[in-house]
Every structure is written in structure tokens, then in C-alpha cells.
Amino acid sequence: MLKLKIRKGDSVIVIAGKDKGKKGKVLKIFPKENKAIVAGVNIVKKHTKPTQLSEGGIIAKELPINISNVSHVDPKTNLPTKIAIKILQDGSKVRIAKKSGETIVEEGK
Numbered sequence: 001m002l003k004l005k006i007r008k009g010d011s012v013i014v015i016a017g018k019d020k021g022k023k024g025k026v027l028k029i030f031p032k033e034n035k036a037i038v039a040g041v042n043i044v045k046k047h048t049k050p051t052q053l054s055e056g057g058i059i060a061k062e063l064p065i066n067i068s069n070v071s072h073v074d075p076k077t078n079l080p081t082k083i084a085i086k087i088l089q090d091g092s093k094v095r096i097a098k099k100s101g102e103t104i105v106e107e108g109k
Contacts, residue, residue: 004029004031004034004067005072005083005085005095006026006029006036006067006070006072007026007029007106008026008027008028008029009025009026009106010025010026010072010104010106011023011024011025011072011073011075012024012025012026012036012038012070012071012072012073013070013071013072013073013079013080014038014041014065014069014070015069015070015071015080016068016069017042017065017069018042019041019042019065022038022040022041023073024038024039024040024041025038025039026038026039026070027039027062030064033064034066034067034068035064035065035066035067036064036065036067036070037062037063037064037065038062038065038070039062040062041062041065042062042063042064042065043060043061043062043063044060044061044063045058045059045060046058046059046060046061047059072097072104074097074099074100074102075097075100075102075104075105076097076099076100076102077099077100079099081097081098081099081100082097082098082099083095083096083097083098083104084096084097084098
């Protein structure tokens with residue numbers, strides 16, 4: 001299993017596939033499958049039968065997309081960028097966009 005640089009809550013842009021150019025936030029990561037679910041990307045229509053708990057109908061939902069097909073969005077330029085990890089003097093690690101040098105702020109912090 002690889003160490004992934006994309007985390008839940010990151011802003012990403014699709015760089016390959018049918019949704020190329022779309023931007024969204026990462027909702028969920030599947031590290032073993034090397035896939036991620038991105039909001040508003042790879043949407044399919046699912047037909048569901050009515051049950052006692054819910055009524056049937058057509059539901060739009062996001063399916064996982066391969067992580068190799070997404071790239072981080074640079075916070076300064078809004079373009080795709082690679083990520084570097086910099087170790088600060090106090091020993092903490094910070095993710096940095098390689099194009100602009102801006103730090104990538106995590107959603108929970």
C-alpha cells in the first residue's frame with residue numbers, strides 16, 4: 001500500500017478521464033484500491049426499487065476515481081500542482097504546493 005499525498009477534504013482537479021477539468025473536494029479515500037470519491041465528479045444514475053424504508057427512484061451518486069487521475073489545486077493560482085512535504089524546525093511536517101510554495105491547509109486544522 002502506497003503513502004498517499006491526497007487526504008480527505010483536499011481540493012483537487014481531475015486531470016484525466018471523462019470529467020477532466022472538474023474541481024471538487026475529496027469526500028473519501030480508499031488507500032488499498034488507490035481510489036478516492038470526489039464531490040461532483042464521476043456521477044452516475046442509480047435506479048432503486050421502492051422498499052418499506054424508502055421510496056424508489058433515480059439517485060445520482062459519485063463513484064470512486066483513481067487517484068492517478070486527480071491532482072491537488074494550488075491555493076494561490078487554482079492550477080494543478082504537485083505536493084512536497086517540508087519538515088519545520090520544531091519537527092512538524094507541512095504540505096507545500098510545489099508551483100507557488102504555499103502551504104496546503106487541512107480542513108480539520
